[in-house]
Amino acid sequence: MAGVPELRPDDSDLERRRFSYVLSEALEKLSRLNQILERQKVFITAEHAGDESASAVDPLIEHLAKHTETFLDNSSLVALFLRGAQLNEAQKKGAIAALEIFITRILRVHEMLLLLPREAAKPQASFMLRDCFGRNDPKSSIVLTNFISAYEYRFEDVLDKVNVEQNERGNLTQGGNVLCQAFADKDNPLAWAVLAHEYGHALDDSNKISQGLVFGEGPESIAGEDLNVRRKRDWDSAVVAETVADFIAAHVLGPASLMPILFVEMMYPRLKKVERRSAGHPPTPLRVQLVCEYLKALGVNTVDFDPVFEVYKFDYARKLKDMEEPERSRMERWEVRRTRFFRRSRTR
Amino acid sequence: MATATVPRSDVYLSLLAGRAVTALADLSSDSAAWNARVENGLRDGIVYCQAVRLREEIVPSGKSSDGWNPLKRSVENAPDTGTPSADACAESEKIEDLLSRIVSREHRPQLPELVWAIEFFRKTATDR
Numbered sequence: 001m002a003g004v005p006e007l008r009p010d011d012s013d014l015e016r017r018r019f020s021y022v023l024s025e026a027l028e029k030l031s032r033l034n035q036i037l038e039r040q041k042v043f044i045t046a047e048h049a050g051d052e053s054a055s056a057v058d059p060l061i062e063h064l065a066k067h068t069e070t071f072l073d074n075s076s077l078v079a080l081f082l083r084g085a086q087l088n089e090a091q092k093k094g095a096i097a098a099l100e101i102f103i104t105r106i107l108r109v110h111e112m113l114l115l116l117p118r119e120a121a122k123p124q125a126s127f128m129l130r131d132c133f134g135r136n137d138p139k140s141s142i143v144l145t146n147f148i149s150a151y152e153y154r155f156e157d158v159l160d161k162v163n164v165e166q167n168e169r170g171n172l173t174q175g176g177n178v179l180c181q182a183f184a185d186k187d188n189p190l191a192w193a194v195l196a197h198e199y200g201h202a203l204d205d206s207n208k209i210s211q212g213l214v215f216g217e218g219p220e221s222i223a224g225e226d227l228n229v230r231r232k233r234d235w236d237s238a239v240v241a242e243t244v245a246d247f248i249a250a251h252v253l254g255p256a257s258l259m260p261i262l263f264v265e266m267m268y269p270r271l272k273k274v275e276r277r278s279a280g281h282p283p284t285p286l287r288v289q290l291v292c293e294y295l296k297a298l299g300v301n302t303v304d305f306d307p308v309f310e311v312y313k314f315d316y317a318r319k320l321k322d323m324e325e326p327e328r329s330r331m332e333r334w335e336v337r338r339t340r341f342f343r344r345s346r347t348r
Numbered sequence: 349m350a351t352a353t354v355p356r357s358d359v360y361l362s363l364l365a366g367r368a369v370t371a372l373a374d375l376s377s378d379s380a381a382w383n384a385r386v387e388n389g390l391r392d393g394i395v396y397c398q399a400v401r402l403r404e405e406i407v408p409s410g411k412s413s414d415g416w417n418p419l420k421r422s423v424e425n426a427p428d429t430g431t432p433s434a435d436a437c438a439e440s441e442k443i444e445d446l447l448s449r450i451v452s453r454e455h456r457p458q459l460p461e462l463v464w465a466i467e468f469f470r471k472t473a474t475d476r
Contacts, residue, residue: 070366073385077373090462094373097470101366104474269474 014314016084018266019096021311023078025267026103029148030064032184033109037061040116056116060109071102100269107148107267113183114146122187129179129192129199132252140177140202142195148182148264177202193249193257200248201241210241238280239341243290250291251298255305258291262312271319273327283335285316361399365473368393368447369466375450376462390451393469397444400472404437436472443468 037057044055074095080087081095121142129140179198185191204210214237249257265284282290288309292302302309323331371389374381443465449455 066363067366070363070370073367073370074373088376088459090376090459090466091373093463093466093470094369094376097369097466097473098366098373100470101362101369101473105362269470 011314012084014311015092016082017307018311018315019099020082021263021308022103022266023082023099025263026099026106028188029106029110029184029267030068032188033106034061034064036113036119036183036186037064039119043117060112063105064109067102067105071098074098103267104269110148110182110184111146119144119183119186121181124187124189125181125192125195128189129195132196133199133203140179140199142179142181144183144186145180146183148184148267177205191260193253194260196249196253196257197245197261200245203248204241204244210237210244213240213244235280236341239282239338242280242282243287246287246291247294250295254300255291255295255302258288259305259308262288262308266312266315269319271316271323271331273331282338285313286335286339288312361396362473364392364396364399365469368396369469372457372462372466372469375457376459379456379458387451390447393447393465394444394451396469396473397440397447400440401437436468439468440472 037060041055041057041061044057048055077087077091077095078099081092087095121144125142126140177199179195179202181195182191214233246257261284281287292309295302320328320331367389369389371386371393374383374386374389446455446457446461446465450457
C-alpha cells in the first residue's frame with residue numbers, strides 16, 4: 001500500500017463490501033447518538049419537571065429521525081445493492097449518495113453535542129489503557145469531543161483546536177496528557193484502539209523515543225540553527241512521533257489498532273485536503289503499510305485483516321480520483337514526499 | 349438552539365437532497381414509473397436547487413456563512429468544507445430545469461441525466 005494507491009477498475013465486490021462497512025459504521029454511530037440524545041432528554045426532563053419549553057435535544061432527535069426516514073426510503077435499493085443484484089449506474093450512485101448524505105448529517109449532529117452538557121468517558125477505557133500499558137506509565141485523562149475523529153493527546157493540542165491564541169496558552173504548556181475520544185464512542189470498545197495510539201504519544205513523550213530517533217543524543221534545539229533546517233527537523237520529528245505512536249498501539253493491539261481509523265475515514269464522503277491534515281500524520285495507506293511491516297517483524301500475521309485493508313485502499317483511491325484539481329495533484333505530491341521520507345529513513 | 353450555529357437552511361436542505369436522490373434512483377429503474385414519492389422528491393429537488401443558488405447569493409463562495417463560528421473552528425480538521433461554488437450555481441440551474449421538465453412530464457429522463465443529477469445532489473449535500 002505504498003505511496004499513491006493505483007486506481008483500480010470498478011470492482012463490484014469491493015464496492016459492495018465498502019458500502020456494507022460504511023453502512024454498518026453509520027448505523028452504529030446513529031444508534032449511539034440516539035442513545036446519548038435520549039439519555040440527555042431524560043436528564044433535561046428530570047431537571048425541568050413541568051416545564052413545557054423545548055429543549056436543545058428535541059430538534060436533534062427530530063433531525064436524526066427525519067434523515068433516518070429519508071434514508072430508509074431507499075431500503076429496497078440498499079438491500080439489492082448489498083445482495084449484489086444487477087443495478088444500473090443511477091441506482092448504484094443513488095444508494096451511495098443516499099448513504100453519504102445520511103452520514104454527513106449524522107456527523108453534523110455529533111458536532112452539535114458540543115451544545116449539550118458534558119458526559120464522562122467510561123472508566124473501562126482507562127482500565128483498558130492501564131491493562132495494556134501497565135500501571136507505572138504516564139497517567140492520562142480521557143475527555144469526550146464533539147468531533148468524530150478528533151483524538152488528541154495533549155491538552156495544548158485540544159486548545160489549539162479551538163484556536164486559543166498562543167499567548168493565552170503560554171501558561172498551559174504543562175497541561176498533561178489528555179486523550180480525546182469521540183462523544184459517540186464513549187462506550188465503544190472498538191474505538192478504544194485509537195486511544196492506544198494517543199497513549200503511545202504520551203509514552204513517546206515521556207521516554208523521548210521519537211526525539212531520540214530524530215535528534216540522536218544531541219539537543220532538540222540548536223542556537224543559531226537555520227530556520228529551514230529547524231523546520232525540517234521539526235517536521236521529521238512530528239512524522240516519526242506519529243509512526244512511533246502507531247507502532248506502540250499496534251504492539252499491544254495488533255492490526256485491530258488500525259480499524260477505527262480506517263472505518264472513520266471510509267465514513268467521510270471525501271478526503272481531507274492537504275492543508276487540513278495534521279502536520280505529522282503520514283498518508284493513511286502508508287501508515288497501514290508501516291504497521292503491517294512492523295507487525296510482520298514481530299511475527300504477527302495480519303492476513304485476517306487484509307479484506308479491510310483492501311477495501312480501504314479501494315475507498316482511498318476512489319476519493320483521491322474524485323478530488324478536484326489542483327487539490328488532487330497537491331495531495332499526490334504530499335503523499336509522494338512522505339513516502340520518500342520513510343524510504344530514505346529505512347535505508348539509513 | 350440546534351440551529352444557533354448551523355444555518356437552518358443547511359439543516360433542512362440535505363433532507364430535500366436526500367429525497368431527490370431517492371426519486372431519481374426510483375426513476376432510473378423505470379423512467380415511466382410515477383408515484384407520490386417520485387413527484388414529491390423531484391419537487392424537493394427543485395426547491396433544493398433554488399436554495400443552493402440563494403445561499404450562494406447570500407454567502408459568496410469561500411466566505412463563512414455566519415462569521416465567527418465556534419463550532420466550525422472546533423472541527424476545522426474535518427474533511428472539506430465550503431459553500432457552493434459558482435459552478436454549482438450554474439449546474440443547479442440546469443438540474444432544476446431537468447427536474448422541472450420531468451415533473452411536468454414533458455421529458456422522460458435518460459440514464460446519464462439521472463446519474464448527473466444524483467452526483468450533483470451527492471456533492472453539494474455532503475459539502476460540510
